[in-house]
Amino acid sequence: MADQWELLRGAGLGRGFTGTWVESGDAEAVAALLGADLASLQDCDLTTAMAHYRPMAFTERIWTGPHADGWTHALTISGPPPMTTGLTEAGLRFLQIRTMDDYVYDLLYGDGVMTAWLTQRWYGEVVVEPGSMVEPYLREIDPPVMPEAVHSGSGTTEPEYHNLVCLEIYLLLTARMSGRFVDRAWLDEERALYTVPVPPPT
DSSP states (O other), X not given: OOOHHHHHIIIIITTEEEEEEESOSOHHHHHHHTTOEEEEEEEEEHHHHGGGOEETOSSEEEEEEEEETTEEEEEEEEESOOOOHHHHHTTOEEEEEEEETTEEOOEEEEESSOEEEEEXXXXXXEEXXXXXXXXXXXXXXXXXXXXXXXXXXXXXXXXXXXXXXHHHXXXXXXXXXXXXXXXXXXXHSEEEEEEEXXXXXX
């Protein structure tokens, strides 16, 4: 199977992306909970949506639709990551992966009651709270074979490709939990592109 990150990067998402996997089969309801303006709906494929691709732009857009049985996926095309407060308030489980340039953020997940982070260690491992919803799935993933840390006179540096290894673990985890990997068929599907209005300052 093709590498999931290579497929996403090949689709033009190399500068950064936020993917939110939500345990719900109602894609429109998920879009609304993420703050989408449902009247802005444009059904399109990813190539069309990517015409608006501007990571961290002031205009927020999400491309969202069915991912697997009982799961919806929302891909941030432009703007900041969508707020997940509405998902938690609705009691929905979710996972959110975020990258920017060469940096991979800790994975954010919600179990329908509270949110937490799947955090990275400097040597390529990820750590989760015991008993969390992601722990059983993480145990199914073989730990990465990391290159030896590079030692210098002043200390130790991160192993090469640390961020990429963590990203691969996160993508494997979301695939295991949702029941579907990102593949070429996934990239070719048509989903709904929405604008997410920026909330007024408080």
